[in-house]
Amino acid sequence: MSMPEKINILLADDERHIRVLIKRMIKKLDTEFIWEAKNGGEAVEFYKEFQPDLTLLDINMPIKTGIEALEEIREFDPKALVIILTSLANMEDIQRCAALGAAGYIRKDLDEEEMIEIIENSWNKWWGN
Amino acid sequence: MPKTIKEEERSRLLLVDDNQENLEVLGILLEKEGYDISAVPSGELALEVVSRSKPDLILLDVMMPHMDGFEVCEHLKKDHKTRDIPIIFITAKNDAEDMIKGFEIGGVDYITKPFQYEVVAARIKTQVEINKLSHLKEFMINELGKKNQHLLQLDQAKNKILSMAAHDLRNPLASIRGLSKILLKGINNLSTEEINEFLTIINDSSNHMLNLVNDLLDYSVIESGHVDLRLNSNCLTKLIQSRIRINEIIFESKMIKIVSDIGTECEFKFDKGRISQVIDNLLTNAAKFSNPGSSIYVKLEKTEKHAKVSVRDEGPGISKEDQKKIFDGFQMLNPRPTAGEKSTGLGLAIVKKILQSHGGYMEIESELGAGSTFSFFLPLS
Numbered sequence: 001m002s003m004p005e006k007i008n009i010l011l012a013d014d015e016r017h018i019r020v021l022i023k024r025m026i027k028k029l030d031t032e033f034i035w036e037a038k039n040g041g042e043a044v045e046f047y048k049e050f051q052p053d054l055t056l057l058d059i060n061m062p063i064k065t066g067i068e069a070l071e072e073i074r075e076f077d078p079k080a081l082v083i084i085l086t087s088l089a090n091m092e093d094i095q096r097c098a099a100l101g102a103a104g105y106i107r108k109d110l111d112e113e114e115m116i117e118i119i120e121n122s123w124n125k126w127w128g129n
Numbered sequence: 130m131p132k133t134i135k136e137e138e139r140s141r142l143l144l145v146d147d148n149q150e151n152l153e154v155l156g157i158l159l160e161k162e163g164y165d166i167s168a169v170p171s172g173e174l175a176l177e178v179v180s181r182s183k184p185d186l187i188l189l190d191v192m193m194p195h196m197d198g199f200e201v202c203e204h205l206k207k208d209h210k211t212r213d214i215p216i217i218f219i220t221a222k223n224d225a226e227d228m229i230k231g232f233e234i235g236g237v238d239y240i241t242k243p244f245q246y247e248v249v250a251a252r253i254k255t256q257v258e259i260n261k262l263s264h265l266k267e268f269m270i271n272e273l274g275k276k277n278q279h280l281l282q283l284d285q286a287k288n289k290i291l292s293m294a295a296h297d298l299r300n301p302l303a304s305i306r307g308l309s310k311i312l313l314k315g316i317n318n319l320s321t322e323e324i325n326e327f328l329t330i331i332n333d334s335s336n337h338m339l340n341l342v343n344d345l346l347d348y349s350v351i352e353s354g355h356v357d358l359r360l361n362s363n364c365l366t367k368l369i370q371s372r373i374r375i376n377e378i379i380f381e382s383k384m385i386k387i388v389s390d391i392g393t394e395c396e397f398k399f400d401k402g403r404i405s406q407v408i409d410n411l412l413t414n415a416a417k418f419s420n421p422g423s424s425i426y427v428k429l430e431k432t433e434k435h436a437k438v439s440v441r442d443e444g445p446g447i448s449k450e451d452q453k454k455i456f457d458g459f460q461m462l463n464p465r466p467t468a469g470e471k472s473t474g475l476g477l478a479i480v481k482k483i484l485q486s487h488g489g490y491m492e493i494e495s496e497l498g499a500g501s502t503f504s505f506f507l508p509l510s
Contacts, residue, residue, distance in 0.1 A: 017304040017330040024311055024327075060296070087299040108303040111310070 003123050006032040008050065012043035012069065013058040013085060018108060022056060022085070025112045029119065040064025044072045047080065054119065055082045056106070059093050067093065070100050081126045083119060140257045141182075144168040145175040145201065146190040146219070155188070158246055159253070172196030176204055179211055186257055188249075189236075191220035191227065199234060206235040213263075215256045219244070294345055297474065301334035344475040351482040358400045358486055365395040365404070365436050365507070366429060372408040373427065379413060383421045391429035395436055397509045403483045404507070410476045411440040411503050418444035418501070431509070435489070439504040447495040455493065456481045480505070 009026070011034055013019050019036050026034075035050055037043040041063035047055060055073065059066035066084060073080050084097045084105040094105050104122035106115055142164045146152050152168040160166050167184065169175050172193055179187075187205075191198035198218055205211040218231045223241040231239045237259075238252050308327040316324065350356065369391050380387055415425045419442045426441040447455065456477050477491075484491055488508045495501035 015300055017308075017334055018300060020326065020330055021304045021307045025307060087296055087303060108300065109306060111307075 003029070003120055004053075005030045007053040008033045008035075010035045010037060010043065010046050010050065010052040010055040010057075012037035012040065012046075012056065012061065012066070014038055014061045015058075018058070018085075021108070022115075025110075025115045026056075026119065028112065028116055040066060040069035043069040044076075047073045048076055051077065051080075053081065054123070055080060056085055057082055057102075058085045059090075059097070067096055067100065070097060070102060074101050081123065083122050139163060139165045140185040140261075141165040141167065142253070142257075143175065143178060143184040143187045145170075145172065145187060145193070145198070147171060147193040148190070151190070155246075155249070159250065162250055162254075164253075164257075172198065172201040175201050179205065179214070183211065183214060185214075185260055186253060187214055187216045188219050188253065189216050191218055191222050191231070199230060202231075202234050202236060215260050217252065217256060219249070290345075290348070293474070294341065297341055298338055301338050305331050305334050305338075341475075344479060348475050348479055348482070351479060351486070356403070356483070356486045358403065360398045360400055362396055362398050363401045363404075365397070365399070365438070366391050366393060368401060368405060369408060369427060369429060369438065372405055372412060376409060376412050376416070379416050380425070383416060383419060385416055385419050385421070386424040387427060388424050389427040391427060392431075395429060395431060397436065397507075399487055399507055400483075403487075407480045407483055407505060408438070410480050411438075411505070414476065414503070415440050415442035415444070415501075418442055420444070432506075434510075435506040435508055437504055437506050439502050441500060441502040443500045446497040446499050447493065447501050448497055452493050452495060456491070 007029065009029075009031055011019055011022055013022065016038075023034055023036075033050075033052075035046045035052065037046050040061045043055070043057060043061070043066075044064065046052075047069075057066045057069060057073075061069070064072070070082055070084075073082060078101075080101075082097075082102050084094065084102045085108055086094065086105055087108050094102075097105065103126045104118055106118050110118070140163075142159060144152055144155055144159075144166060146155075146168075147170050149170060152170065156166045156168050167178055169178055173196055175187070175189070178184075189198040189201060198220065202216050202218075205214060205216065212235075215237045216235065217238040217240060218236045219240045219242065220227070221242040228239045228241075237256050240249055240252060308331055312319070312324065312327055319327075369389070373387055373389065379385075412425070412427070419425060423443040425443075426439075428437075428439045428441075430437045430439075481491055484505055484507070489506050492504045492506070493501065494504070
């Protein structure tokens with residue numbers, strides 16, 4: 001399944017400026033809704049309520065870390081497509097997220113095109129294209 | 130293993146011989162050399178004395194009734210507490226076989242009777258010196274091990290700070306870089322609101338980075354022990370009043386009421402600049418975690434030895450678990466500031482160090498849902 005039109009995205013990062021940046025970076029994707037979560041607790045809550053097509057999840061967040069949120073999201077929905085947001089490519093965290101079924105990871109300092117490419121590739125890999 | 134080495138300390142010798150005359154003669158002569166002498170006439174008594182207090186060297190006769198010198202030596206070498214006491218055999222048994230046995234079971238020297246006193250004294254001195262050096266070596270190795278361990282811990286702490294600082298600098302840098310790129314790419318495609326929002330974020334992020342870099346430099350100066358405290362006689366009451374006034378704008382922005390009970394005078398020596406930093410940190414932290422319209426209580430009390438300053442807020446409180454790591458720097462704690470205020474994560478770590486350098490300390494009292502009280506104590510003299 002290639003990326004459909006009007007996808008819904010859940011964007012979880014505790015820093016507002018990063019949410020503004022990422023939202024702008026992914027503007028080229030055809031999105032219907034972007035829900036913004038300020039911490040891991042909200043991320044899980046919003047996922048359960050809205051079940052977005054794609055979740056972008058920061059690792060270092062209060063209330064629940066991205067890793068804890070990913071565990072709960074995965075338990076709720078084994079098919080959830082989650083991509084991790086990192087500021088430093090910490091291999092230990094990335095491997096842990098991969099083991100928990102994250103589809104990929106995005107470094108926050110990437111360019112627009114690189115970010116979109118990772119999201120599209122992760123989408124295609126996740127849905128077996 | 131000795132905890133300290135005192136070179137001037139008199140070495141303690143234990144003389145063991147069933148011949149009373151030998152004991153007395155050797156005892157008197159060796160005492161004149163500056164040794165502390167204990168003397169016993171049997172092997173059994175020798176073991177008893179050693180079990181109570183360890184001598185620095187034993188001069189041990191071999192031929193004694195009940196328990197001979199070799200047996201005494203074997204007993205002592207079996208016990209890890211007494212194994213390292215040097216033993217010199219002193220005996221009339223002068224055949225090679227006995228001498229070899231004496232060395233095999235752990236003796237450090239073997240003197241045959243009749244002996245010349247000067248020779249005995251010289252050989253004892255040599256063994257006592259060797260023993261002292263060996264203890265010194267052990268002590269130094271132990272100290273080096275401890276120092277090494279400490280350095281490793283410092284190195285780990287430094288690496289942790291470095292990696293967390295890099296992480297915390299990278300996030301605002303990512304937005305500065307990303308948003309400025311978007312602005313450069315096509316400012317005409319953006320609305321005025323978007324341009325304003327992006328520029329505000331760029332400005333805020335760069336300010337946050339500057340604060341972080343400043344705190345990091347401050348932290349590293351304090352951590353390296355190069356805090357140059359300017360200790361002058363100052364009035365803590367006046368300083369608190371002035372810091373409350375200076376931070377008024379922050380309290381007003383959240384409609385926070387400051388209730389102070391700080392007396393009229395509290396004069397003693399402290400570094401005004403550094404203590405201002407401590408007070409500002411506690412006041413602004415309290416404001417960050419306070420809901421609009423709440424109160425912050427500032428109190429100054431004098432105890433017998435300290436001035437105690439407490440800052441209490443009506444915020445969400447801090448869990449016991451978070452309280453343990455709150456002074457470590459770069460901790461991701463719950464909850465977060467009520468109006469999204471920025472923190473560098475180093476403020477309280479710096480505060481703790483400033484207070485320590487004054488000989489003071491910090492305390493937290495807090496319960497989830499019941500606010501927090503941060504108190505600091507400064508010695509009055």
